Amino acid sequence: MAILEIKSVSKFFGGLAANSDVSFSVEQGTIMGLIGPNGAGKTTLFNCITGYYPPSRGEVIFDGRRMNGLQPDKVCMLGMVRTWQKVRPLAKLSVIDNVMVGALAHTSSLKHARELAMEQLKVVRLEHREDFLAGGLPIGERKKLEVARALATKPKLLLLDEVMGGLNPAESEEIIQLILDIKAQGLTQMVIEHDMKAIMRISDRIVVLTSGEKLTEGTPQEVVSNQDVIDAYLGESHA
Amino acid sequence: MAVFLQSLISGILIGGVYALIGIGLTLIFGVMRVVNFAHGDIMMVGMYLTYLLFTLLGVDPFVSVLISFPLMFFFGGFLQKVFINRVLNAVAQNQILLTIGLGLIMSNTVMLIFTSDYKILTTSYSSSTIQVGGGVSISTPLLISFLITAAITAVLGWFLLKTDTGQAIRATAQDREAAQLMGINVSRMSVIAFGLGAALAGTAGALISPTYYIFPQVGGTFTLKAFVITVLGGMGSVVGATLGGILIGVTESMSAVYISSGWKDVVVFVLFLLVLLFKPSGLMGKSRT
Amino acid sequence: MTKTILKAVVGLILLAALLVVPRYVESPYALHMMILLFLSVSQGQSWNILGGYAGQYSVGHAAYFGVGAYTTMMLMHSKQVVPWVGVWVGVAIVIVVALVIGSICFRLRGPYFVLASIAVAEIMRLSAINLTTLTNGAEGILATEIPAFKIGERVITDFLTKVPFYYIGLFLALLTIGITYWVQHSKLGYYFQAIREDQDAAHSLGIHITIYKNIGLVISAVLTSLAGAFYGIYVGFVDPPTVLGLDVSVQIMLICIIGGMGTIWGPVLGSLLLVPLSEALRSNMITEGLVKVGLVSADSRVGLFLKENLAHAHVLLYGILVVLVILFMPEGLMGFLKKLAPRRNREAV
Numbered sequence: 001m002a003i004l005e006i007k008s009v010s011k012f013f014g015g016l017a018a019n020s021d022v023s024f025s026v027e028q029g030t031i032m033g034l035i036g037p038n039g040a041g042k043t044t045l046f047n048c049i050t051g052y053y054p055p056s057r058g059e060v061i062f063d064g065r066r067m068n069g070l071q072p073d074k075v076c077m078l079g080m081v082r083t084w085q086k087v088r089p090l091a092k093l094s095v096i097d098n099v100m101v102g103a104l105a106h107t108s109s110l111k112h113a114r115e116l117a118m119e120q121l122k123v124v125r126l127e128h129r130e131d132f133l134a135g136g137l138p139i140g141e142r143k144k145l146e147v148a149r150a151l152a153t154k155p156k157l158l159l160l161d162e163v164m165g166g167l168n169p170a171e172s173e174e175i176i177q178l179i180l181d182i183k184a185q186g187l188t189q190m191v192i193e194h195d196m197k198a199i200m201r202i203s204d205r206i207v208v209l210t211s212g213e214k215l216t217e218g219t220p221q222e223v224v225s226n227q228d229v230i231d232a233y234l235g236e237s238h239a
Numbered sequence: 240m241a242v243f244l245q246s247l248i249s250g251i252l253i254g255g256v257y258a259l260i261g262i263g264l265t266l267i268f269g270v271m272r273v274v275n276f277a278h279g280d281i282m283m284v285g286m287y288l289t290y291l292l293f294t295l296l297g298v299d300p301f302v303s304v305l306i307s308f309p310l311m312f313f314f315g316g317f318l319q320k321v322f323i324n325r326v327l328n329a330v331a332q333n334q335i336l337l338t339i340g341l342g343l344i345m346s347n348t349v350m351l352i353f354t355s356d357y358k359i360l361t362t363s364y365s366s367s368t369i370q371v372g373g374g375v376s377i378s379t380p381l382l383i384s385f386l387i388t389a390a391i392t393a394v395l396g397w398f399l400l401k402t403d404t405g406q407a408i409r410a411t412a413q414d415r416e417a418a419q420l421m422g423i424n425v426s427r428m429s430v431i432a433f434g435l436g437a438a439l440a441g442t443a444g445a446l447i448s449p450t451y452y453i454f455p456q457v458g459g460t461f462t463l464k465a466f467v468i469t470v471l472g473g474m475g476s477v478v479g480a481t482l483g484g485i486l487i488g489v490t491e492s493m494s495a496v497y498i499s500s501g502w503k504d505v506v507v508f509v510l511f512l513l514v515l516l517f518k519p520s521g522l523m524g525k526s527r528t
Numbered sequence: 529m530t531k532t533i534l535k536a537v538v539g540l541i542l543l544a545a546l547l548v549v550p551r552y553v554e555s556p557y558a559l560h561m562m563i564l565l566f567l568s569v570s571q572g573q574s575w576n577i578l579g580g581y582a583g584q585y586s587v588g589h590a591a592y593f594g595v596g597a598y599t600t601m602m603l604m605h606s607k608q609v610v611p612w613v614g615v616w617v618g619v620a621i622v623i624v625v626a627l628v629i630g631s632i633c634f635r636l637r638g639p640y641f642v643l644a645s646i647a648v649a650e651i652m653r654l655s656a657i658n659l660t661t662l663t664n665g666a667e668g669i670l671a672t673e674i675p676a677f678k679i680g681e682r683v684i685t686d687f688l689t690k691v692p693f694y695y696i697g698l699f700l701a702l703l704t705i706g707i708t709y710w711v712q713h714s715k716l717g718y719y720f721q722a723i724r725e726d727q728d729a730a731h732s733l734g735i736h737i738t739i740y741k742n743i744g745l746v747i748s749a750v751l752t753s754l755a756g757a758f759y760g761i762y763v764g765f766v767d768p769p770t771v772l773g774l775d776v777s778v779q780i781m782l783i784c785i786i787g788g789m790g791t792i793w794g795p796v797l798g799s800l801l802l803v804p805l806s807e808a809l810r811s812n813m814i815t816e817g818l819v820k821v822g823l824v825s826a827d828s829r830v831g832l833f834l835k836e837n838l839a840h841a842h843v844l845l846y847g848i849l850v851v852l853v854i855l856f857m858p859e860g861l862m863g864f865l866k867k868l869a870p871r872r873n874r875e876a877v
């Protein structure tokens with residue numbers, strides 16, 4: 001069953017089509033990889049899905065419901081939450097407080113929220129940073145904090161925007177494990193990533209965007225052997 | 240009809256001076272992304288400078304521009320180097336507070352020196368007018384100040400468009416980082432921009448001093464008006480600020496005539512809120528998606 | 529655990545001491561100072577909720593202070609409505625005003641929000657000047673006597689001394705501190721701070737930005753209007769510049785900025801510093817002190833100048849303090865104190 005359906009979504013900024021006529025769907029419990037060169041429109045697509053921009057055209061259907069026009073907070077309450085490519089920690093709050101803000105989406109009790117938040121901190125292995133200020137964490141831990149905070153809102157679909165960007169190989173490996181752990185819990189994910197090896201390992205299916213358009217879609221094997229992808233995407237980044 | 244024409248003309252004339260204040264503010268905002276809440280107070284300092292030059296040395300207010308422009312330029316440069324420069328990367332709120340604090344220091348220091356009495360600068364032409372027929376008359380000092388404003392704006396336009404420094408300032412305003420990469424000394428451009436902004440505000444102060452009360456708190460309203468003007472014209476746009484100034488001048492004089500002079504500022508502020516609400520990029524600006 | 533108990537004990541002792549002050553202190557001047565302190569704490573704390581916690585720097589809080597003060601005074605003056613009834617009319621009006629302002633200003637961010645908040649306060653001030661039939665214009669409203677507070681036939685207080693004002697002020701200060709404490713320890717406080725730190729991130733975590741900003745504004749505005757009403761009744765006089773001027777807004781923020789925004793004790797610290805300082809200036813204590821110490825002679829030119837002018841210098845002092853605080857301790861006194869006592873929850877190394 002598809003939990004998310006993107007139907008001919010386009011987004012224009014003035015004359016520029018950051019997304020044009022993109023369609024695909026994400027199956028419940030799977031990981032959908034989203035790749036494409038810089039400026040391909042990946043983040044823009046996340047913004048359209050999560051309510052930051054209204055799509056100029058097309059529809060986003062999540063869990064059987066049309067999402068166009070809903071604000072990000074509503075989108076989150078319905079079960080779709082995203083992380084940010086450029087991390088956005090709540091800098092002057094402690095790590096646990098950051099995650100509690102996420103947990104408070106479904107409870108008004110601070111005590112309950114704290115418990116939920118602690119669970120998520122354990123999931124991403126940040127419990128030892130509980131009382132540190134979020135703004136002072138090194139980048140690898142800030143990325144994990146993003147994930148923990150998003151998970152604390154109890155999403156049905158988690159959208160990760162380059163959570164491995166700027167990390168060293170050891171840190172990336174930790175994140176890959178984390179993503180696979182989350183999948184094992186049955187949570188659907190959509191992952192933007194530039195690291196081809198990583199995306200091949202974690203994705204069930206991959207969508208390739210170039211210049212705002214969907215170039216192709218398929219299993220990791222299909223995508224890497226697709227000549228268009230090799231020309232347009234790999235060709236460019238290996239040039 | 241005569242009343243209408245009369246208020247239109249005086250609106251445009253006073254609007255020219257407003258434009259000068261607005262251009263200064265927009266220049267500072269454009270180059271540094273700092274909203275200068277001390278702008279009206281800088282203008283007030285210019286008024287007192289003119290007042291001093293007039294009472295102590297007998298310099299005509301319009302001639303005094305030649306002295307106050309460079310003095311205010313250095314004053315502005317000093318403010319930038321010593322204070323503003325330190326908060327360029329701080330959150331907008333702290334920049335605003337800093338400039339509010341500087342404004343309070345200026346207005347209250349002036350008050351300690353000159354007391355809060357209203358001062359009037361009476362020249363031989365303060366209340367003289369020129370009849371242009373049809374029952375419409377033009378205030379001589381307003382007309383002179385408008386002409387000086389127009390001249391200054393023209394020179395400023397030439398400076399920004401044609402000189403190397405001017406182009407460097409515009410490049411800095413467009414993209415600070417890129418300008419830095421291109422080898423432009425952005426911190427020097429910031430000092431110059433703040434200096435120019437202060438000089439323009441000070442000049443505006445000099446120009447209105449023959450027709451306006453001079454008192455330490457006069458800056459507050461002008462700061463606010465300067466904002467209204469720049470927001471109307473689109474923050475950072477010099478042409479926009481010029482048009483915005485004239486629009487505000489006309490709105491003010493029209494509402495003074497057709498509503499009442501007590502409410503004219505309210506009309507301006509309401510207009511301001513409406514613009515912020517419906518067209519935050521300014522009347523001249525592109526609308527946001 | 530022992531630490532919490534210790535804190536509670538100290539708090540209770542302090543509270544008890546504050547409650548009995550009027551029994552032992554007879555000097556009206558001392559009581560006056562305390563009342564000003566309470567007023568300042570209430571003002572600062574009210575602003576703190578919106579500015580310090582939710583990060584919405586309103587530079588227009590004079591609007592709520594002034595509307596609270598004016599409504600109560602106008603009703604008492606022309607309709608003989610007793611102030612403790614008038615206050616609630618003021619509160620009702622302020623809620624409406626705040627929601628209107630909120631719906632306009634909260635669509636804007638950063639400097640635009642600040643500008644809009646100033647513009648709204650200025651509209652209020654100019655309206656107070658121009659609506660002469662309601663507000664008596666620039667002359668302001670003078671209340672010569674306050675009706676006694678009765679329950680049935682029993683007179684609870686007749687407001688003839690400063691004592692009732694002391695207790696009302698104390699109550700107001702405690703109320704605002706209490707509400708801030710409650711905010712900080714509730715979902716509301718977490719959401720406010722999330723919005724302050726990063727509005728987009730907060731939005732993505734399910735926070736309805738506009739609703740929460742408006743909640744913060746209404747709490748803050750209502751408390752500010754209570755402080756305004758208290759001020760009006762206590763001083764017995766309101767006019768546009770003293771309750772609606774830009775200075776008032778700046779002063780309200782300053783209490784927090786100096787003390788430390790987004791902390792419970794920041795506004796208290798700020799008041800403890802600002803109120804005595806500006807009172808000392810206003811009442812020429814500083815000049816007298818300098819003369820006493822022998823630094824300047826009373827009838828030298830400097831002495832005379834100081835005597836004449838320092839009384840007006842408190843706003844200058846505000847300006848200097850703002851500049852110093854922003855440049856050298858942007859986190860206020862609280863932040864400064866915290867730095868002196870570093871704890872583990874600072875930065876990861």
Ligand SMILES: Nc1ncnc2c1ncn2[C@@H]1O[C@H](COP(=O)(O)OP(=O)(O)OP(=O)(O)O)[C@@H](O)[C@H]1O
Pocket residue numbers: 013016018036037038039040041042043044045085
């Ligand atoms: N708010 C905006 N206004 C105008 N143009 C925008 C906006 N956001 C994105 N764009 C443009 O849309 C295009 C796609 O940007 P987007 O950030 O979605 O790319 P991306 O695939 O996420 O790239 P990257 O891998 O670098 O993160 C780019 O050309 C970008 O400049």
Ligand SMILES: [Mg+2]
Pocket residue numbers: 042043044085
């Ligand atoms: Mg991106």
